[in-house]
Each structure stands twice: as structure tokens, then as C-alpha cells.
Amino acid sequence: MTAPPRATRQRAAVSAMLDRLDDFRSAQEIHERLRAAGQGIGLTTVYRTLQVLADAGEVDVLRTEGGEAVYRRCSDTHHHHLVCRSCGATVEVEGPAVEKWTRAVADEHGYSDVSHTLELFGTCPACG
Numbered sequence: 001m002t003a004p005p006r007a008t009r010q011r012a013a014v015s016a017m018l019d020r021l022d023d024f025r026s027a028q029e030i031h032e033r034l035r036a037a038g039q040g041i042g043l044t045t046v047y048r049t050l051q052v053l054a055d056a057g058e059v060d061v062l063r064t065e066g067g068e069a070v071y072r073r074c075s076d077t078h079h080h081h082l083v084c085r086s087c088g089a090t091v092e093v094e095g096p097a098v099e100k101w102t103r104a105v106a107d108e109h110g111y112s113d114v115s116h117t118l119e120l121f122g123t124c125p126a127c128g
Contacts, residue, residue, distance in 0.1 A: 013039045014049045018059060023088040024070035024081075062119045080117075084124035093120075 017030055017037075025033075031046045050071050053059045060074040062081060072090065078099075079092040098118055106114040 010041050010045050011049050011052070013041055014046060015053065015058070018053075018071065018073040021072065023090045024060075024062060024064075024072040024083065025088070026068055026070050030071070062117070065121055080119065082120045082122065084127055085121050086123055086127035089124045089126065 013034055014030065017034055021030075021033075027043065027047045027050055030050070031041070031043045034041050034046065050059065050061075054061045054071065058073070059071045060081070061069055061071055062083070064070055064083075065085065070088075075092060078094075080095050080098065082091045082093050084090070095118060098116075102114060102116050106112070
């Protein structure tokens with residue numbers, strides 16, 4: 001994790017918007033919501049701010065099945081995501097079996113300081 005991002009009006013606006021969103025959203029969607037709320041912030045600034053927040057570990061980033069980066073404020077503990085393909089509803093899940101398997105594979109091959117990401121995509125009950 002890097003140092004916290006420098007506070008700016010734009011970062012505060014993006015951060016506040018992320019606090020209000022429950023699901024992963026693209027930079028374009030976040031930008032549209034900010035503009036609708038009267039925030040004069042450019043799309044490039046939103047992208048740059050989201051990257052800074054992600055680098056600082058303040059937001060999670062995942063790639064949708066279509067390859068688009070989406071962002072969400074998440075908990076501080078290690079977790080994975082179960083994401084609805086239709087509506088984007090997201091559930092944070094723990095995966096003890098995944099963690100055990102990851103450690104075993106790393107140990108088997110002599111690797112240390114291993115990290116991983118796991119995203120599960122499906123259809124939520126509301127969309128099902």
C-alpha cells in the first residue's frame with residue numbers, strides 16, 4: 001500500500017461518490033453521477049483519481065467479463081467478489097479454501113510474498 005492520496009476537491013468528490021455506491025461502477029458511470037450532482041470534474045480526472053485511490057488500497061478494482069475496469073469502496077480485509085453479470089450487484093465473500101490452496105501452491109513451488117485476486121461472476125436472485 002502506498003501513502004494516502006493528496007486531498008483535493010476532485011478526490012474528495014470521487015471518494016464521497018464511492019461512499020454512496022454499493023456496487024462496482026465504471027469511471028464513466030461515476031463521472032456521470034458526479035456531473036448530475038453538479039460536480040464540475042472531468043472524466044480524465046475521475047480516471048486518474050480512481051487509479052490513485054486504487055494504488056493507495058482505498059478502492060477495489062476488477063475487470064468485468066468485457067474487460068472494463070470497475071471500482072468500489074471495499075472493506076479493509078482480504079476478500080473476493082461475487083458479481084451479478086446483469087445488474088452489477090456485488091457481495092464480498094471470504095474464501096478459506098482458496099487461501100489454503102494459494103498457500104499450498106506457492107509453498108510447493110518455493111514462492112513467497114504471493115498475492116491473488118478472485119472474482120466470481122453469475123446472476124443474482126433479483127435478475128435470475
